[in-house]
Amino acid sequence: xxxxxxxxxxxxxxxxxxxxxxxxxxxxxxxxxxxxxxxxxxxxxxxxxxxxxxxxxxxxxxxxxxxxxxxxxxxxxxxxxxxxxxxxxxxxxxxxxxxxxxxxxxxxxxxxxxxxxxxxxxxxxxxxxxxxxxxxxxxxxxxxxxxxxxxxxxxxxxxxxxxxxxxxxxxxxxxxxxxxxxxxxxxxxxxxxxxxxxxxxxxxxxxxxxxxxxxxxxxxxxxxxxxxxxxxxxxxxxxxxxxxxxxxxxxxxxxxxxxxxxxxxxxxxxxxxxxxxxxxxxxxxxxxxxxxxxxxxxxxxxxxxxxxxxxxxxxxxxxxxxxxxxxxx
Amino acid sequence: xxxxxxxxxxxxxxxxxxxxxxxxxxxxxxxxxxxxxxxxxxxxxxxxxxxxxxxxxxxxxxxxxxxxxxxxxxxxxxxxxxxxxxxxxxxxxxxxxxxxxxxxxxxxxxxxxxxxxxxxxxxxxxxxxxxxxxxxxxxxxxxxxxxxxxxxxxxxxxxxxxxxxxxxxxxxxxxxxxxxxxxxxxxxxxxxxxxxxxxxxxxxxxxxxxxxxxxxxxxxxxxxxxxxxxxxxxxxxxxxxxxxxxxxxxxxxxxxxxxxxxxxxxxxxxxxxxxxxxxxxxxxxxxxxxxxxxxxxxxxxxxxxxxxxxxxxxxxxxxxxxxxxxxxx
DNA sequence: GCATTGAATGTAATCGAATTCTGACCATTT
DNA sequence: AAATGGTCAGAATTCGATTACATTCAATGC
Numbered sequence: 001x002x003x004x005x006x007x008x009x010x011x012x013x014x015x016x017x018x019x020x021x022x023x024x025x026x027x028x029x030x031x032x033x034x035x036x037x038x039x040x041x042x043x044x045x046x047x048x049x050x051x052x053x054x055x056x057x058x059x060x061x062x063x064x065x066x067x068x069x070x071x072x073x074x075x076x077x078x079x080x081x082x083x084x085x086x087x088x089x090x091x092x093x094x095x096x097x098x099x100x101x102x103x104x105x106x107x108x109x110x111x112x113x114x115x116x117x118x119x120x121x122x123x124x125x126x127x128x129x130x131x132x133x134x135x136x137x138x139x140x141x142x143x144x145x146x147x148x149x150x151x152x153x154x155x156x157x158x159x160x161x162x163x164x165x166x167x168x169x170x171x172x173x174x175x176x177x178x179x180x181x182x183x184x185x186x187x188x189x190x191x192x193x194x195x196x197x198x199x200x201x202x203x204x205x206x207x208x209x210x211x212x213x214x215x216x217x218x219x220x221x222x223x224x225x226x227x228x229x230x231x232x233x234x235x236x237x238x239x240x241x242x243x244x245x246x247x248x249x250x251x252x253x254x255x256x257x258x259x260x261x262x263x264x265x266x267x268x269x270x271x272x273x274x275x276x277x278x279x280x281x282x283x284x285x286x287x288x289x290x291x292x293x294x295x296x297x298x299x300x301x302x303x304x305x306x307x308x309x310x311x312x313x314x315x316x317x318x319x320x321x322x323x324x325x326x327x328x329x
Numbered sequence: 330x331x332x333x334x335x336x337x338x339x340x341x342x343x344x345x346x347x348x349x350x351x352x353x354x355x356x357x358x359x360x361x362x363x364x365x366x367x368x369x370x371x372x373x374x375x376x377x378x379x380x381x382x383x384x385x386x387x388x389x390x391x392x393x394x395x396x397x398x399x400x401x402x403x404x405x406x407x408x409x410x411x412x413x414x415x416x417x418x419x420x421x422x423x424x425x426x427x428x429x430x431x432x433x434x435x436x437x438x439x440x441x442x443x444x445x446x447x448x449x450x451x452x453x454x455x456x457x458x459x460x461x462x463x464x465x466x467x468x469x470x471x472x473x474x475x476x477x478x479x480x481x482x483x484x485x486x487x488x489x490x491x492x493x494x495x496x497x498x499x500x501x502x503x504x505x506x507x508x509x510x511x512x513x514x515x516x517x518x519x520x521x522x523x524x525x526x527x528x529x530x531x532x533x534x535x536x537x538x539x540x541x542x543x544x545x546x547x548x549x550x551x552x553x554x555x556x557x558x559x560x561x562x563x564x565x566x567x568x569x570x571x572x573x574x575x576x577x578x579x580x581x582x583x584x585x586x587x588x589x590x591x592x593x594x595x596x597x598x599x600x601x602x603x604x605x606x607x608x609x610x611x612x613x614x615x616x617x618x619x620x621x622x623x624x625x626x627x628x629x630x631x632x633x634x635x636x637x638x639x640x641x642x643x644x645x646x647x648x649x650x651x652x653x654x655x656x657x658x
Numbered sequence: 659g660c661a662t663t664g665a666a667t668g669t670a671a672t673c674g675a676a677t678t679c680t681g682a683c684c685a686t687t688t
Numbered sequence: 689a690a691a692t693g694g695t696c697a698g699a700a701t702t703c704g705a706t707t708a709c710a711t712t713c714a715a716t717g718c
Contacts, residue, residue, distance in 0.1 A: 001704090003704055003705080004704065004705060004706095005704085005705095013667075013668085014667060014668045014669075015668085015669090015704095015705085015706090016667070016668060016669080016706085016707075017666085017667060017668080019705070019706060019707080020666095020667090020706095020707095023706085027665075027666070027667090028666075028667085029665085029666060029667090032666080032667080046441065046442050047442075047704085047705070048383070048444075048703080048704050048705065049442055049443060049444070049705095050379055050382040050383040050388070050444070050703080050704080050705090051383050051673090051703065051704035051705035051706085052704080052705055052706075053379040053382075053673095053705090054377070054379040054380050054383050054672095054673050054674065054675090054703085054704085054705075054706095055672070055673050055704080055705050055706040055707080056673085056705080056706055056707090057673075057706095059379070068408070069398075069404060069407060069408050069411070070401075070404050070405060070408055075398060075399050075404050076399060078398060079397070079398050079399055079425065082398070082423060082424075082425060083425070086424075091422055091443075092422075092423065093420055093421075094411060094421065094423065095411075095415075096408065096411060096412070112375065113375050113376075113378055114378060114420075115378070115379070245600065245604075248604055249604070252604070252606075270601075271574065271601060272599075272600060272601030272604055272605070275574075275577055275578070275581070275601055275604075275605050276601070276604050276605055276606070277581075277605070277606045330674090332674060332675080333674070333675055333676090334674090334675095337697095342696075342697075343696065343697045343698060343699095344675080344676090344697095344698085345676085345677075345678090345696075345697075345698080346695095346696065346697080347675095348675070348676055348677080349676095349696095351675095352676085356694090356695075356696090357695085357696085358694095358695065358696080361695085361696075376674085376675070377673085377674050377675065379673085379674080379675095380673070380674035380675040380676085380703090381674080381675055381676075382675095382703095383673090383674085383675080383676095383702095383703050383704070383705085384674080384675050384676045384677080384702070384703050385675080385676060385677095385703085386703075
C-alpha cells in the first residue's frame with residue numbers, strides 16, 4: 001500500500017506539501033507541485049478515502065431517499081442525481097422506503113451515520129405531515145412531494161396548474177362529465193385534485209372524484225366500477241402514471257371505444273402512453289430536470305446553510321394525443 | 330459528538346469491551362454486555378463509520394456498474410441489489426457507464442478507491458472481450474453479459490435457449506419466413522441470434538437476420554425497411570425490449586395488422602407489452618432474481634476468494650400473447 | 659545592517675475506533 | 689497453597705490522511 005509519506009519521500013518534500021498539492025491549495029510553489037504530481041503518477045498513489053474522511057470530517061456523500069427506484073419518475077431523478085454528484089466528485093447512497101415510515105426512519109438514521117452532507121427526499125404522507133427540517137442534522141431537499149407552508153427546500157411540479165390545464169384541455173374538447181381518479185395517499189395527488197376541481201368550477205361543471213390508493217390494482221378496480229356505471233362519464237382523468245395504467249387496463253376489458261365513448265388523460269409521459277391505441281394525452285414532467293435542480297439546490301444549501309428556504313416549482317408540459325380528441329357534437 | 334470512550338466511561342468498562350460488544354465478539358460477560366448496550370442507548374452512541382473503516386480496513390460497500398439505470402432491466406436488478414445489500418448492512422455505490430469504456434474504467438477506478446468488497450458489473454462488449462478478473466483487486470460478478478470461456482462468476486439468462494424457444498413458438502404457430510432483429514453490439518444479442526438460427530436450422534428454414542445498434546431509433550429504421558420489402562416476412566423477432574419498442578413504433582406507422590399480416594415476438598416483459606394492441610409475446614427475464622443471485626454469488630466469492638468460478642444460468646419464461654397467434658392456413 | 663514580513667515548507671498533533679498487550683482479579687482445579 | 693485459566697481494565701499503538709502550528713529563508717523597509 002503506497003501512502004502519502006511514500007509520495008513525500010519520492011518527491012523529496014513533506015507530507016504536508018503533498019496533501020496541499022492534492023487538495024489544490026494555492027500555497028505551493030510550481031516546482032514543488034510538479035515534483036509531487038510526478039511522484040504521484042510514478043507510484044500510482046491513491047489517497048485512502050477512509051483516512052481522508054476521518055480526518056477532514058467530510059464524507060463527500062449525499063443521500064437519495066425514494067419510495068421505489070422502479071417508479072420511472074424516481075429512476076430518472078436518480079440518474080440525474082448520480083450524474084450531477086459524480087461530476088462534483090460526490091457519492092450517492094440510495095434508499096428505497098416503499099412508503100413505509102419505519103424504513104424511512106431507518107434510512108434517515110443511515111444517512112446520519114454516514115455523515116452525508118445532505119439528502120434528497122421524497123417523503124411519505126406521514127413523514128410530510130410532521131416534517132420539520134430542524135429534526136435532522138443535515139440539510140434536506142424535498143422532491144415531488146410538498147405541502148404548503150412547510151419550511152423546507154423543495155423541487156416540485158406545479159401540480160395544481162398541470163391538473164388545471166389538463167382539465168381545461170378536456171373541457172375545451174367538449175367533455176363535460178369528467179371523472180377524476182386521484183391518489184389520495186399523497187400530497188401530490190391531492191394538489192392535482194384541487195387543480196382539477198378549480199378548473200371544473202370555473203366552467204360551473206360538477207365534479208366526480210374518486211380517491212384511490214396508489215396501486216395499479218386498486219386503480220384498475222376503481223376504474224372498472226366507474227366504467228360500469230350510468231351515465232358513463234365523457235372523460236376520465238388520472239392523477240398519476242400508475243392510475244393511468246390501471247385505467248388503461250380496465251378499458252381494455254370493456255368494449256368501450258376511446259375517445260368516442262370515453263376520453264382519457266393523465267400524468268407522466270411514460271414510453272407506453274405513446275404506444276397504446278389510441279395514444280394517451282398526458283402531462284409530461286421534467287423529471288431529469290427535477291433531479292438536477294434538486295441536487296443543485298442541495299449543494300447551494302450545503303454551501304450556505306443560513307439562507308432562506310426555496311421552493312422551485314416547474315411546469316408540466318401538456319402532450320395532447322388521440323385519447324382526448326374533441327367530442328363530436 | 331459522543332464517542333466510544335464516553336460510552337466506556339458511562340458503562341464503567343473499558344473502550345476495548347465496548348468495541349467487543351459492538352463487534353459481537355463472544356469474549357464478553359453478560360453483565361458487561363448489558364451495561365454497554367444500556368450506555369449506548371442512553372447516550373445514543375453511533376460509531377463513526379470513517380474511523381471504523383480506516384482502522385478495520387473494511388468499507389462495507391459493494392459496487393454496481395451498469396450502462397444506464399433507466400434501462401428497466403437494470404432498474405430491477407439494482408432494486409434487488411440494494412435490498413440484499415441493505416439486509417447485510419452493506420452500502421451500494423452505483424455507476425452509469427452509458428456503454429462508454431472510458432466511463433467504465435473510471436467507475437472501476439472509483440471502486441478501487443472506495444475499497445469496495447466486490448462489484449457487480451454489466452460490461453460493455455469492449456471490456457468483456459478483454460476481460461480478466463486478475464486485472465482487479467476485488468472480486469467481480471458479471472450480470473447479463475458473458476462470453477463462453479471467460480473465467481469469471483456470472484449470472485445470466487440462458488439466451489440461446491430463450492431465443493430458441495421463442496423461435497420454436499413462432500414456427501409452431503405456422504410462421505416460416507421470420508426476420509430477426511438482434512443487438513449486434515452485445516454478447517447477449519449475439520447469443521440470442523445463435524439460438525434463433527439453431528431453431529430455424531432444425532426446421533430447415535432459411536434465416537433473415539439484421540444486426541442493429543441497441544437504440545430505439547435505429548431499430549425503428551431497420552424495422553421500417555423490413556416492413557417495406559417484399560415479400561413481407563410472416564413474423565418478426567426482436568432480441569431485446571429496446572428493439573421490440575422500435576419495431577412496435579414502426580408497425581404503428583404502417584397499415585399492417587398484427588398478427589394477421591405479420592406476427593411479432595421479442596424479449597423483456599415490460600408493462601407496456603401487455604397494454605399495446607395486440608399484446609406482445611415475449612420472453613420474461615427473472616430480473617429481480619438475477620440481481621439477488623448476483624449479490625449472493627458476490628458475497629460467497631468475498632467469503633471464499635479461492636473457490637472455483639461459477640456461472641449461474643437462469644431460464645426465461647415464454648409469455649405467449651396475441652401478437653404471435655397461429656397463422657391461418 | 660538589522661528588523662520585519664510573508665510565502666513556502668516542515669513537524670507533529672489529531673480524527674475515532676480497533677486491536678494488542680500487560681497485568682490485575684477471581685474462581686476453579688490439583 | 690500453588691497452579692491454571694477466564695475475564696476484563698487500562699494504556700499504548702495503529703489505520704493514513706489533514707491541518708494547526710512552527711520554522712526557514714529570501715525579499716523588503718528603514
